[in-house]
Structure formats: C-alpha cells, structure tokens
Amino acid sequence: MTDRRVLVYQGLFAAVDSAGDIHGTSGAQPDGLFALDARHLSLWQLTANGARLTQLSPGVLVPAGTRDRPPAYTLFREQAVDRCGLAESVRLVNNGARPLTVHLRYLADADFADQFELRSDDRSYPKPGAEHGRETTAHGVTFTYRRGNSWNARTVITSQPAPSTVTATAGPAVMHWEVSVPAHGATTVIVNIGAVFGTAATTTAVRAPEDVRASVRAELRTFVSSAPRPAQLTEEPALAQACDRGLTDLAALRISAPTPDGTSTLVPAAGVPWFLALFGRDSLLTSLFALPYRPQLAAATLLALAATQGTRHDRERIEQPGKIVHEVRHSELAQFEQVPYGRYYGAVDATPLFLVLLHAYTTHTGDLTLARTLEHHARAAIQWMFRYGGLNEHGYLVYEPDPDGLINQCWKDSADAICHSDGTQAEGPIAVCEAQGYAFDALSRTAYLSAHVWDDATFAQRLTDAASRLRADLHRDFLLSEYQGFPALALDGHRRQLATLSSNAAHLLWSGVLDKRVAATVGSRMLQPDFFSGWGIRTLAAEQHPYHPLSYHRGSIWPHDNAIVVLGLARYGLRKEATTVIDGLLAAAVHHNYRLPEVISGHARHLHSAPVPYPHACSPQAWAAASPLAFLTATSHDRS
Structure with a gap:
C-alpha cells in the first residue's frame, strides 16, 4: 500500500497513512482498523491547535514553523496492534523555554463497512434493520453497530488521561485534550481503540503502544528464532x-x-x-x-x-x-x-x-x-x-x-x-x-x-x-x-x-x-x-x-x-x-x-x-x- 503502513497481528490489522491517520478510503487501498472483515475505525485524524501537522519522518509531527521561528513543539506518535485492537500514544515535547498549552484533537468515526463493500467492483449490499449508534464516556467514545440478533459490533475508544471534552453528535466524534507542557518538558496522551464483537468484555486498562509492541515482538521473536x-x-x-x-x-x-x-x-x-x-x-x-x-x-x-x-x-x-x-x-x-x-x-x-x-x-x-x-x-x-x-x-x-x-x-x-x-x-x-x-x-x-x-x-x-x-x-x-x-x-x-x-x-x-x-x-x-x-x-x-x-x-x-x-x-x-x-x-x-x-x-x-x-x-x-x-x-x- 503506497505511502501507508500496515500493522497486523493475529486477525486484526490497521492500515494508516504515513502520519498515522485514517481517512476512510476504499477501492484499491482501503484504510482503517479491521477485524473479522469489518472496519471498526473509518476516520482517525490528529490535529493540534486546530491545524493539521507536518510530518518530519514516520511518527514525528510538528506544527507550522520557519527557520527563524521554528516549531514550538514536536509530537512523537506511536502505534501498535495486537489481537485486541490499536494502541496509540502522542508524546508532546515542548521545544522552548516557556510552558505551553496545546489543544490536541482526534476526529473519529466507525462505519463498520464489510470489506466486500469497500472493493471497487460496483456492487452494493442492502442491510435491512442495521443500526448505528455512539455514546460518549468519561474516557472516550463507543461506536456500536447492530443488525438483527446475530451481528453486534463495537469500537471502544478509551484514553489516559481522560479527554477534556468529548462530543459525538452529528458527524465525526471529537475527543479534545487541553495539554499543558512544561518548559523543555513533555506530556503523553495514550489512546486505545478496541474492536469488540458480541457480548465480549472490554478491558478498562489503557495500554501504551510500547507495551503492546513488546508483548507482540516477544511472541514473534519466539516463532522466528x-x-x-x-x-x-x-x-x-x-x-x-x-x-x-x-x-x-x-x-x-x-x-x-x-x-x-x-x-x-x-x-x-x-x-x-x-x-x-x-x-x-x-x-x-x-x-x-x-x-x-x-x-x-x-x-x-x-x-x-x-x-x-x-x-x-x-x-x-x-x-x-x-x-x-x-x-x-x-x-x-x-x-x-x-x-x-x-x-x-x-x-x-x-x-x-x-x-x-x-x-x-x-x-x-x-x-x-x-x-x-x-x-x-x-x-x-x-x-x-x-x-x-x-x-x-x-x-x-x-x-x-x-x-x-x-x-x-x-x-x-x-x-x-x-x-x-x-x-x-x-x-x-x-x-x-x-x-x-x-x-x-x-x-x-x-x-x-x-x-x-x-x-x-x-x-x-x-x-x-x-x-x-x-x-x-x-x-x-x-x-x-x-x-x-x-x-x-x-x-x-x-x-x-x-x-x-x-x-x-x-x-x-x-x-x-x-x-x-x-x-x-x-x-x-x-x-x-x-x-x-x-x-x-x-x-x-x-x-x-x-x-x-x-x-x-x-x-x-x-x-x-x-x-x-x-x-x-x-x-x-x-x-x-x-x-x-x-x-x-x-x-x-x-x-x-x-x-x-x-x-x-x-x-x-x-x-x-x-x-x-x-x-x-x-x-x-x-x-x-x-x-x-x-x-x-x-x-x-x-x-x-
């Protein structure tokens, strides 16, 4: 997938762009968070102070700046998946000698599209009785999708620390943090996105991507070595x-x-x-x-x-x-x-x-x-x-x-x-x-x-x-x-x-x-x-x-x-x-x-x-x- 990254582990995968975002694409290069052929995350975009960020290298983002006025802060974005979902962290580093307040926002949505719907083959599939829902929580938002009595899927987004505000009315859900960063210091926000089916329980613990990655790598290392x-x-x-x-x-x-x-x-x-x-x-x-x-x-x-x-x-x-x-x-x-x-x-x-x-x-x-x-x-x-x-x-x-x-x-x-x-x-x-x-x-x-x-x-x-x-x-x-x-x-x-x-x-x-x-x-x-x-x-x-x-x-x-x-x-x-x-x-x-x-x-x-x-x-x-x-x-x- 050109200019994209694919993270996969035992039945779940995330396809994201080089900055880590998801745009809800279909056709030859669908992106999103997928489990059991269902797209549990169709929109996932990070902004800071209301603006998109510039990518310096994979996982390294900065706001606008010039040679004379270099970017005030740097965001180090990490992502990892395991069989439960996607773990993400944003480590916001203050590049200057004065404290900063940065408004981080994630736009999120889940269309629960089946992969066969995302192929560019001009086919459509009616879904009578399908119901989409969303609910805000103290630590994030939950998207739901139900069809009849036999198909019940959820996307559960949780975070640490909790967002300052969460809105999930019309359009994408918005999770907002007002982040204070000390001079030459750093603050980290961790977000987990779980893909859940049926009545399966969800974990309340928020896991850092480095911990998820370490666990997965240990399993992979055993198999390889x-x-x-x-x-x-x-x-x-x-x-x-x-x-x-x-x-x-x-x-x-x-x-x-x-x-x-x-x-x-x-x-x-x-x-x-x-x-x-x-x-x-x-x-x-x-x-x-x-x-x-x-x-x-x-x-x-x-x-x-x-x-x-x-x-x-x-x-x-x-x-x-x-x-x-x-x-x-x-x-x-x-x-x-x-x-x-x-x-x-x-x-x-x-x-x-x-x-x-x-x-x-x-x-x-x-x-x-x-x-x-x-x-x-x-x-x-x-x-x-x-x-x-x-x-x-x-x-x-x-x-x-x-x-x-x-x-x-x-x-x-x-x-x-x-x-x-x-x-x-x-x-x-x-x-x-x-x-x-x-x-x-x-x-x-x-x-x-x-x-x-x-x-x-x-x-x-x-x-x-x-x-x-x-x-x-x-x-x-x-x-x-x-x-x-x-x-x-x-x-x-x-x-x-x-x-x-x-x-x-x-x-x-x-x-x-x-x-x-x-x-x-x-x-x-x-x-x-x-x-x-x-x-x-x-x-x-x-x-x-x-x-x-x-x-x-x-x-x-x-x-x-x-x-x-x-x-x-x-x-x-x-x-x-x-x-x-x-x-x-x-x-x-x-x-x-x-x-x-x-x-x-x-x-x-x-x-x-x-x-x-x-x-x-x-x-x-x-x-x-x-x-x-x-x-x-x-x-x-x-x-x-």
Missing part, C-alpha cells in the same frame, strides 16, 4: 534477511481456527488487506514452503481444513463431500449469506494439495499420528477427486465456472486468467495443467500413506495405477506440438488445448509428473526473456496477445508462483536456472525491505531500476512471506 532458524542455514545475506522477515510476517498473519475435536489452532491467513482469513490453497502452499522449518504450521493447517472439509452438496457454495474449502470468512455479509464466502469451496486444487501436505508432513516429521487421525478425511478427499472432481468422468481434475462466485477456481482465479491465446476466457469444464500435477502428486503420496501408515495395500495400488494413467494422459493431451512440447495452460470443455504459454506449466516440475525431456523444455523456456523479466518469472510470457504487465494473472510476477517453479527446477536438477530465478526475486525483495509483496508487475528489469509495483498487491501476504523459505529449500537441495 526457534530452531531451525532458516537465516542461519544460508550464507546469502539477502536470503537470510528475507527468511527472517518472512517468518515474522507469517507469525503475525496467523489466525485462530477450529479443529475437528473442537479446540482451536493458529493457521496462516492469506494476507492483508483483503484476505485475512483461512484460505485453503494459500494456507496449504504456505505450510508446504515452511514445512522444513516450521512444521507446526502444516499440522495446524491440516487440522483446520479437515474441520471445514465438505460434507454435503451445496451448489451456491460449490460444496461437495470430501472437498477442501477455498475460503472461510466470518464477516457480516458472509453471516447473512449476502456473499457465498462464509464457507466457499470454489477451488479445484485445494483438495489434492491437502493430501500432498499430509504426506509431506508425515515423512518430514516422522509423526504418524496426524496421518492416522486424518485417514478418514484423506480418503474422503481422494473420493472427491474421483467422484466429483472429474477423474472418473473426465480423466482430469476439472471445474465449472461459477458465475456468482469465482469464474476460475485455480490459483489464477481472476475472471480472465484462464484464456486461449487470443485472450478468450475458456469455457468449462476446465482442466488447468497444474491441477493435474497436484492430482498426480496427491495420488502418489496418498498411495504411500495407504501402504505404510494405513496398512491398505489394495487402496495403495489403486492410487498408484491412477497416478500412472494420469501421467500418461497428461503427456498425450497437454503438450503443445507447436511449442516443442511445452504444456498447454489448460484443456477447455471441448478438450481443446489453451495454447497460452504460462507459468502454470512449470508447476508440473514441482509435482514431478513430467518426463525428463519435457521437464528440460519447460525449465529452459522459463528463463527466456519473454518469461523471465529479470525480477522473476511472469505468469504469462510477454508478447502474447493476452499479456499485460499490470494484469493480476496475465503477465504479473508472483513470488509464490516463482517459489513453486524454483522447487521444481531444483527437483529436476536444473540448479543454474533455479539460482537465476532466486537471485532475481531476492533483488526485488531488497527494494521492499526484504518483504516480498503478493505480486509485482511484469515490466522488465532492464527498463527500470526497481520492480514496478502492482497497484492492488497484498502486503504482507502469507505465501509471498513463505517464498524465501522455499528458495532456501531449493538451494539446499532438500524437497519434502
């Missing part, structure tokens, strides 16, 4: 810093999710601002990247996804028995079923990836307990792949576009992503190439679990035979003769090849489904200039008709996509190619303070000295944060 610490496993400084930054972001992005036995666990949410929720594909790939270093993420993800595995037929949510969920949201619009995403199953690839992760976790840790506990869930996932996913009927995993949800249900899930070479969106049922690789991998790995953990040799042989058939069929149906056997992006509903050169094909390297000749073709092709920009591999090769460097999935560069490619290149012994891609992404990471964003533009490196940002990118984002861990695994020649 516990053994094995990835940064200590490489001699490449940029990779070490990217791994540390990635682990820090992964720790902050964890959210609570229920498990099959009714307890809760912490799983990686997808990213901020749009996806601070459990996403099947994102959490699975993130956990796979992190598995050699933080296997607890994999165990948590598997349990959380088992708890939400499909059990019935629901056409609106695309739920089917055994299918692994795409996303789980607890927002207002999801609860009132105005969007289908409370539990939405529009992902063709999450189910095989669930099986891939279960096997990878089992073999990496040597722990057989989880595989035994989830045997029923794994068998249900296999049954879904054959009965509902398309293996029986079509020979491939396929999806039908959902006009009320996701048109495309693979990782490239924007509406125009899976297209023919002329840019025309494919018609279903669609078999994307990478999902067939995941299916092959899932069948092979689950055969191992069946034989060695569940003691079912018959089932194991059935899966092994199915994997062999799928591998042969893929080589027969997907390879493009006009591109020296490079795999097609997909097969459409008429079994026509989508002759579009895409990064999806390189996912087949990671799954190990390609023979060595085709793998060599794919690997070398990825490093040609139309694919490799110098920063990373584009989602579509440049100079094709559908290519656009600022498209979400038709020419941009995704770190996690590159991480999968890198692991695949390493698997087939293409070390030089893997190193080239890693070096490009680490060079891009340096420009982002070692935090890889969700996606960057596809513009070539030789055209600009820094990677061109993608304007709607999430940051931090879980599978981008975990990508440096995959780079480390690839360079250490270790693949689970």
Whole structure:
C-alpha cells in the first residue's frame, strides 16, 4: 500500500497513512482498523491547535514553523496492534523555554463497512434493520453497530488521561485534550481503540503502544528464532534477511481456527488487506514452503481444513463431500449469506494439495499420528477427486465456472486468467495443467500413506495405477506440438488445448509428473526473456496477445508462483536456472525491505531500476512471506 503502513497481528490489522491517520478510503487501498472483515475505525485524524501537522519522518509531527521561528513543539506518535485492537500514544515535547498549552484533537468515526463493500467492483449490499449508534464516556467514545440478533459490533475508544471534552453528535466524534507542557518538558496522551464483537468484555486498562509492541515482538521473536532458524542455514545475506522477515510476517498473519475435536489452532491467513482469513490453497502452499522449518504450521493447517472439509452438496457454495474449502470468512455479509464466502469451496486444487501436505508432513516429521487421525478425511478427499472432481468422468481434475462466485477456481482465479491465446476466457469444464500435477502428486503420496501408515495395500495400488494413467494422459493431451512440447495452460470443455504459454506449466516440475525431456523444455523456456523479466518469472510470457504487465494473472510476477517453479527446477536438477530465478526475486525483495509483496508487475528489469509495483498487491501476504523459505529449500537441495 503506497505511502501507508500496515500493522497486523493475529486477525486484526490497521492500515494508516504515513502520519498515522485514517481517512476512510476504499477501492484499491482501503484504510482503517479491521477485524473479522469489518472496519471498526473509518476516520482517525490528529490535529493540534486546530491545524493539521507536518510530518518530519514516520511518527514525528510538528506544527507550522520557519527557520527563524521554528516549531514550538514536536509530537512523537506511536502505534501498535495486537489481537485486541490499536494502541496509540502522542508524546508532546515542548521545544522552548516557556510552558505551553496545546489543544490536541482526534476526529473519529466507525462505519463498520464489510470489506466486500469497500472493493471497487460496483456492487452494493442492502442491510435491512442495521443500526448505528455512539455514546460518549468519561474516557472516550463507543461506536456500536447492530443488525438483527446475530451481528453486534463495537469500537471502544478509551484514553489516559481522560479527554477534556468529548462530543459525538452529528458527524465525526471529537475527543479534545487541553495539554499543558512544561518548559523543555513533555506530556503523553495514550489512546486505545478496541474492536469488540458480541457480548465480549472490554478491558478498562489503557495500554501504551510500547507495551503492546513488546508483548507482540516477544511472541514473534519466539516463532522466528526457534530452531531451525532458516537465516542461519544460508550464507546469502539477502536470503537470510528475507527468511527472517518472512517468518515474522507469517507469525503475525496467523489466525485462530477450529479443529475437528473442537479446540482451536493458529493457521496462516492469506494476507492483508483483503484476505485475512483461512484460505485453503494459500494456507496449504504456505505450510508446504515452511514445512522444513516450521512444521507446526502444516499440522495446524491440516487440522483446520479437515474441520471445514465438505460434507454435503451445496451448489451456491460449490460444496461437495470430501472437498477442501477455498475460503472461510466470518464477516457480516458472509453471516447473512449476502456473499457465498462464509464457507466457499470454489477451488479445484485445494483438495489434492491437502493430501500432498499430509504426506509431506508425515515423512518430514516422522509423526504418524496426524496421518492416522486424518485417514478418514484423506480418503474422503481422494473420493472427491474421483467422484466429483472429474477423474472418473473426465480423466482430469476439472471445474465449472461459477458465475456468482469465482469464474476460475485455480490459483489464477481472476475472471480472465484462464484464456486461449487470443485472450478468450475458456469455457468449462476446465482442466488447468497444474491441477493435474497436484492430482498426480496427491495420488502418489496418498498411495504411500495407504501402504505404510494405513496398512491398505489394495487402496495403495489403486492410487498408484491412477497416478500412472494420469501421467500418461497428461503427456498425450497437454503438450503443445507447436511449442516443442511445452504444456498447454489448460484443456477447455471441448478438450481443446489453451495454447497460452504460462507459468502454470512449470508447476508440473514441482509435482514431478513430467518426463525428463519435457521437464528440460519447460525449465529452459522459463528463463527466456519473454518469461523471465529479470525480477522473476511472469505468469504469462510477454508478447502474447493476452499479456499485460499490470494484469493480476496475465503477465504479473508472483513470488509464490516463482517459489513453486524454483522447487521444481531444483527437483529436476536444473540448479543454474533455479539460482537465476532466486537471485532475481531476492533483488526485488531488497527494494521492499526484504518483504516480498503478493505480486509485482511484469515490466522488465532492464527498463527500470526497481520492480514496478502492482497497484492492488497484498502486503504482507502469507505465501509471498513463505517464498524465501522455499528458495532456501531449493538451494539446499532438500524437497519434502
């Protein structure tokens, strides 16, 4: 988010401008304080003596001044978040030799908008019976929002010392302090903003941001520094810093999710601002990247996804028995079923990836307990792949576009992503190439679990035979003769090849489904200039008709996509190619303070000295944060 800061911790985040203010923006860069997809703070602006302040540096503000009459005081503004809310302090320092009185004011409001309302997609959502309220208190103001008997949200603002006055009639609430500051002295005002749901109690203690930050940092430090610490496993400084930054972001992005036995666990949410929720594909790939270093993420993800595995037929949510969920949201619009995403199953690839992760976790840790506990869930996932996913009927995993949800249900899930070479969106049922690789991998790995953990040799042989058939069929149906056997992006509903050169094909390297000749073709092709920009591999090769460097999935560069490619290149012994891609992404990471964003533009490196940002990118984002861990695994020649 350009010129903004994002503070996130375990299900709550604040997006503020560089001065710390919130303006109530929407569209590509929404700001505010968010919890459960609801904006609990839509306006938060600080003034002094009735005027806006000038920012000298992040968190340092001054009133107007000149060289001859320098600013009379300096404000040091600090902010921190934890799972309860936002803590803020303003330390007002008197720069002169005479006492000062300064009038501090905060303007505050809470619109409780659902994130789906804030997207710039021209959709609106009626909210019959919705009631907004506000109430002043001795120490601040409380905003309330109620809809029916099932949705009750509050924003509770408290302070120390108490404001001199609080008004909350028409328009924004105003909290005002008349602050006396001694000569060359300082006075501090602390404000807390809590996001509360239902009847949950609120704390009366006002917490300083430095105390909140210290507590959060201690938790993050434990997660980052516990053994094995990835940064200590490489001699490449940029990779070490990217791994540390990635682990820090992964720790902050964890959210609570229920498990099959009714307890809760912490799983990686997808990213901020749009996806601070459990996403099947994102959490699975993130956990796979992190598995050699933080296997607890994999165990948590598997349990959380088992708890939400499909059990019935629901056409609106695309739920089917055994299918692994795409996303789980607890927002207002999801609860009132105005969007289908409370539990939405529009992902063709999450189910095989669930099986891939279960096997990878089992073999990496040597722990057989989880595989035994989830045997029923794994068998249900296999049954879904054959009965509902398309293996029986079509020979491939396929999806039908959902006009009320996701048109495309693979990782490239924007509406125009899976297209023919002329840019025309494919018609279903669609078999994307990478999902067939995941299916092959899932069948092979689950055969191992069946034989060695569940003691079912018959089932194991059935899966092994199915994997062999799928591998042969893929080589027969997907390879493009006009591109020296490079795999097609997909097969459409008429079994026509989508002759579009895409990064999806390189996912087949990671799954190990390609023979060595085709793998060599794919690997070398990825490093040609139309694919490799110098920063990373584009989602579509440049100079094709559908290519656009600022498209979400038709020419941009995704770190996690590159991480999968890198692991695949390493698997087939293409070390030089893997190193080239890693070096490009680490060079891009340096420009982002070692935090890889969700996606960057596809513009070539030789055209600009820094990677061109993608304007709607999430940051931090879980599978981008975990990508440096995959780079480390690839360079250490270790693949689970």
